[in-house]
Every structure is written in structure tokens, then in C-alpha cells.
Amino acid sequence: MPTVYDPASVEQRIYAFWEQSGYFKAGHHPERPGFSIVMPPPNVTGFLHLGHAWDNTLQDAIIRYKRLAGHDALFLPGTDHAGIATQARVEKALMEEEGVSRHELGREKFLERVWDWKRKYAHEITNQIRALGSSCDWSRERFTMDEGLSRAVRKVFVDLYNKGLIYRGNRIINWCPRCATALSDIEVEHVDVEAKLYHVSYPLVDGSGSVTVATTRPETMFADVAVAVHPEDERYKDMVGKRLRLPLTDKEIPVIADEYVDQEFGTGCVKITPAHDPNDFEVGLRHHLEMPQCIDADGRLNAMAGLFQGMSREEGRAAVVKALEEQGFLKDAETLNHAVGHCSRCDTVVEPFLSDQWFVRMEPLAKPALDAVSRKELRFVPERFEKVFLHWLENVRDWCISRQLWWGHRIPAWYCDECQGITVSMQDPTECQHCHSAQIHQDEDVLDTWFSSGLWPFSTMGWPDETPDMARFYPTNALVTGYDILFFWVARMVFTGLEFTGKMPFHEVVVHGLIRASDGRKMSKSLGNGVDPREVIEKYGADALRFTLATGTSPGNDQRFYWEKVESSRNFINKIWNASRFVLMNLPDGVDLPPLDADNLDVSDRWILHRLNETIEVATNHLERYDFGEAGRVLYDFAWDDFCDWYIEFSKLALYGDDEVRKAQTRAVLVHVLDSLLRLLHPFIPFVTEEIWQSLPIPGEALIVAEWPKVNPQWHAPHAVRQANVLMETIRAVRNIRSELNVAPSKPVAMFVRVADEDTAALFNQTKHYLTRFCHLQSLTIGQAVDVPKQAMSAVVTNAEVFLPLADLVDIRVELERLEKEVARLQSEVDRVEKKLGNPQFVQKAPADVVEAERAKAVDYKAKLAAVQERISALRG
């Protein structure tokens, strides 16, 4: 075994071993409880980023833990077609590489190209997931546009349509002129921008005056159909019903009254443009106004804008303002900060646009979801995300699901050229279901990607068929995802799950944060500050990346990526590797490990076994609560501090000694603790733990399918823990003295221990060999009354005082200073504890065990203090 662990030479081999052995496959153990997670399907737009790696690491850690803990665990992988994103990527590549647009290519040819792209990237993505070590069941891999999943999509569409929960309507939606498609509300990002609020004068037709409207969008004025004022606004009461001339045109529009108008804002007069503003649209409906459009789908002004035809919205605005100003209609332009919707995909300003689209009626679907969440049928980890989730569901509006794209699930609706009727059905129809005409054509549009993603937990299991997987693994247990797609995805799975399966699609939602660059900013392509997980894995190994991502954070919070963190994870893995090397090097070939024998274990053995028990218990509890940070920390500390720094060092005495029974027992303890530790760490760092475990002389075919360690009450040993603590305290005290006096660690010294009682004497006598080795002693004298040379350094430990007579090196003055500092420290501890105990309220009200602990501290500190003080007076003598 090399002294440095080389992940590159191990990981692929181990992964292939697992995969070929079928360990990832769920369903082998019908007798065990099932446990399932469906992977949030990465988009086939490109390579995975660190966010995916984080998400995947947490899921795989859960799955591996559950598998070890005796579950028939399913981790179901897959990818998402990501309609708009993928189409945009392919279009861009096509344009850059071949100078061809999708329209030039045609729908069918274009889709072939997208499928090529999909195949390539889905392959890359699954390879990346493998490289991360994710133990997913590849035999169940799915893609949102698979035949089966498409059938689920179709069924849901048809059923919702038949229930009246999907409808087609001419309504105002968010339109991205650049993507040339409708967007749902959540695909729009509202960004605060500084704009101008223009005050424009609209003259009365009768010449008796004018009203001044306030608008940020003068370029839409050609589609104005009214000016609204508040019905109770005294200023404009007389105006209601009168007619205005629309500047720059020869159109006449009425003044209407509507409560939507805010009297305080602007001038109190609002121009009403139903086709280009969602609020105006509502006003238009209420007042039965016409809804002309002056901006087309390409985001340019149309013929209605007269001279301004063909201009973009920005050009049009500038030109219109200029014209208004020149003709004296512009009264004012105040600065206004307001939120403007931008396309979350391409950042283009979204145009509220009136068009025929398909919608899902949300209220009847959101209601059951709200009720179920309120009844705690869905638990969020951490809990706070529940509130965010509920708030969104409570305020959700109808969901626009049609997209003017080619890549996606084509809407299963056919229009009749004769009767205009709509036919929606599971099977492609050959005739109109209303008039039976054969002159029908299918809707050109596709469905929002999230429409299919929303079915993921059950469509992947074979729904709508009643498959064995549906019976066994649905509902799934946990859903792990970033808080950024709570609304996009989680909410939709919840209400479709409830509507179509009658069940919550998962019991728990484990929410994690975002991974950020080291300066705290989001990683993004445009900033170029993204880190490629492949690079991290190449340099440090997948285990190091996983450990980094899974630990050092608290649930639900963001994390910054630092190479130093990965390095420290790598170092930890290397530490485990070398500790294992040590254990293996000390196992002669073919050695038989005896069972642990309580009669032949010494203090250090009992101590480490006790600590192992504690670690198993605490780590398991943390994992059960999905608290990976804490579980990882506990394991790290146990592995490094307790096992490596202390136990391995202790074990060397027996291993290098000649007591064969002790030697055998020590080996057995080393192997047992290492074995347990590897199991505990496996969910975090699966590769290195499996690699080592394969070399250990213990039964079992693979760590990945071994058993999770259990607390063994037999090794509960609080007394040994107290003994070991005194031993380590003493060793540290001596090291400290040596270090302060610059005594080389290798230089042998004499040591005197003055103990307080027989028990302590026994304790020191039992651990004599450890003290001698760890403190490099040439002699050791233990007794209740030992003669101590004056020229000695001393240290007080629990129930004992140790002296190192370093005559030539001891400077009494310096030593006194050191002791005085110690007195001060101890005195402040004593004061603090005494103050507490002196407070009758404390003694009365605090829990008995707390009071007891404080009393014990008082005794200990006082004894130590007295000893140090005595030592000082002796030195001063």
C-alpha cells in the first residue's frame, strides 16, 4: 500500500465492481423495508455543476446509509429534457457552427439534432454521476421524454382537461420576445430598475381641457383603449364618461372609473392598455373593452403604431417620448424605481402579451396540497421552508403550460378546421370529436418542462400502470433539492401526486442551499467563476469532493466553495488511508483475530470501544435527521483525534511488545474499530472506505452491502473513560512542560507523581507503560508521599501532581510565573463555580445533575488550585 492514497487508481474500479455486482439495484430484498429517492433529473443542457454534485452527494449519502441500515434502497436516476433551455442551447450551437436557424432546418430535422444533443449530454451526465460515486439503480434510469413518461404526461393532460382543470384561453401571459415563447410566472425574474414615469397629457375631445396620465410605457399608448381614474377621486369625477383624443393618433378613448387606480400614485390617471399590461387586462375584462395589440410577438411595434412601426420597444419608447415632447403632450418625467420582469433564461425584458395559451387551473389543485402540508403529511428539513412553500401555494395563480417551442411534449389537442372544436385524447384522433370532420390539426406547441418534471416521482415508477415499483417504492421517502426549485418543482410534484395518486409523492423534503464561489457570489457562466466538479474529482478524488460538500455546513444554508476545504477533506481521507495501512501492516498474513475478550482489554481498549459506541449513537442520530454536517464532524473527530492520535499510538505498546494475548486483542480492537469506522464513513466517502474494507480480514463481500454498526452495551465503560482522560491529561501536561522548556521530546526524563489516593495510585500504576513511552521517561515514581526535588517543573492533573526534575533547565523564576498564571486560571474557574453554587436559586432550580456536575468541578478545581499554591510556596520556601 502506498503512503499516499490515489483516488484515480481506485474509484473507477470500485464503481465498476459495485455496479457489476448489482449492488445498486433495488428490489433484491423484498423482506426488508423499502426506501426510495428519485434523483432530481439534471437538465440535458450541458455538464453538471457543483450544485448537482452537492445534491447528488446528499442523496447518495442517505441511500448508502439506509442500505447499510437494512433497507431495500432505491436511488432512481434520470435526466430532464429541459425544453426551453435545451432548445436554446442547440439553436445557439447550430447558429454558431453551421449558421443555420431552426426554422431553416425545419421542425423534424431540428428535433433530430436536439435528440443528438440529448444523447451526448445525457451520457456525459450519467458518467459524471458515476464518477461521483452515486449508487443509483441504472436499470431504472429515466428521461422525461421516454415513451412511458410521455404517456404519463398525456394522461395527466387529458384527465385534467376532462375535469376542466386545464383550459385554453386568450389571456395575458409573460412573453419573452427573444425566446419567442410564453413563460410561466415563476420563469420571470423581477428586477428593480430605475425608470421614468412619464406624465402625458390626453386632451378631451370637446376641447374643454385634458387629463394627464402617468405611464412608464408610453410606447404602448397606441393600444390604449381608455383612461381610468378612481371612482371616488374628486379631481376627476366630472371627467368620467368623457372622451379623450389619444395623442399622436386620431383615436378617441373614454375616461372610465375603476377602483384599481391608486389615487396617490402618479397623477391618479392610468392609461388602460389591456393587451400589454396584466392589470389593464383585468380592467379591460371588467369594462368590456377592446384589446388591440400594438406590439407583436417579436417585440416590435406594429402597424397600429403608425410611424413607429418596426421599432423595438426601447426604440419606440424613445421615439414616442420625443414626439410627445415635440407636440407638447409631455408634461413631466419623474424618476421611478420599479420591478420589471425579465426572462429568467435570457434576461430579456418580458412583454405582457395577450395570446391563446393553455392553463392549469390552480386553485382546486393547490387546496388539497395546502391542506396536506398543513396536516404535516409533508415534512420540510429544515422546517422553515414549509412557510415559504405554503405562502406560495396560497397565492398561486393559474399556470400557463403552453410553450411556443419544438422540443418537448407536444400538446395533445387537435383543432377542427370546420367547427373549430377542440379534441383532446389519449390516442391521436383521426377526426373531430364534435363534428367528426377529418380536417383537424394538432396544436403546434409543447408543454412547459415542469409539467413533466412534476410527475417525476410516479411517472418514473411506471404510472399510470400499477407496476410493482409503484407498489413498493411509491410514495418515495425523501426528496433532496435546493431551495431554488421549491416552487418550480416540489410544489408541482405535490399537487400532481395528490391529484393523480392520492398520495404525497414523498414524506420529507430535504432542502439544501446553493453552492457559491469563494467570494460569496453565485457561480455562473457569465461571471466565469464556476468550478467544474470533474476538475475537483480529477485533482482530489470524488470522496474528497463529497466530504467537502456534505460537511461543514448547516442544513438549508448556502456554502462557499474553497479549494482549501477540498484539500482538507483529501487530507482526512489520506489520514484514514494511513491509519488503515497501520492496522493492516500489523496483521500478519493469515492471522486469526480472536473475539474481543473483556478480561484482556486494557484501559485504552475499553476507552476507544466506549467512544466508538458514543460515536455510533450520535452519528446515527444526526444521519436520521439528515444533519450531515454534524454527523461528518463527529466522525471526523472520532477518526482523527480518538482513533488516530490516541488509540493507534496506545496500541503500539502492545503490538511491539511480547504479550501475545494482548497483541492479539489489540489487533482485534484495531480491526473492529476500523471496520466500524469505515462503515460509518461509507455514506460520505464510499470509494476509499470500500477499497480499505476489501483488504480487512473480516467476513462480508462488500462494504456497500454490509451492516450499519450498532451500539454494543457490553463496551459501555465510563470508568475506563475517566482513567483514559487522566492519562491523556497527564501526557499533555508533560508535553507542555517539555515544550516550554525546549526539552527535546526524545530526551528521557524522570517523573514523580504524587497521587491523592489509592485509586489514583492504581490508575497511574496501570498506565505506567503508556506514561513511560508517551512522556519518554527514564524513571517513574508514583506515591502518595514522594520526595520531590526542588528544581522541578510541575503540573496538576485530576487527583495528582506530576513533577519533572529538570534541574539544569529549570529557572525557578520562570516556573513561578507559569504557576502563577495557572493559579489565576484555576482561581477564576473556582470563583465562577463557587458563585453558582453560592446562589440558592441555582441550587434549588437548576436540574440536579447540573448542580452535581458543578459540585464535582468545584472539588476538582479547588484541589488543583491548592496543589499549585502549595507548589508555589514550596518553591519560594
Place this chain on the structure above:
RNA sequence: GCGGCUGUAGCUCAGAGGGAGAGCACCACCUUGACACGGUGGGGGCCACAGGUUCGAUUCCUGUCAGCCGCACCA
């Protein structure tokens, strides 16, 4: 406007109603038979601020300040 998160060592972050922690960085020493991706020892913090609850608050509550993030149709 409503909601949430964060504020702890130089940096990045854990933590918990009862003695301030880790990693990295820093200082000193150590090539000790697993490991220099290591070992030993050490320095460094009014736990943002102000109130309140409590026997006891860095931890719980309220407010303030600072940073961040969601949601919201203010033309």
C-alpha cells in the same frame, strides 16, 4: 410592502440554556518503526448592538444596525 436567512478567531464556518469550537492561516519544536496530505505544543474571540425571559443567555424572545435571499400587478 410581506416573509426568511446571516452576523462567533485573520479567512471559511460549526455549535449549544450551565466550562467559547473546527478547518485553513499564524508562531515554535519534531525526518518518533501509518501518515510532512504528518506529529507535538502555542498565540488569537465582550459569540454585531440594546433591552427582556431565566437561578443562569453567546444560545430563547423583542427591537436596532449591517449584509444577503425569496415573494408582491403599484401604472
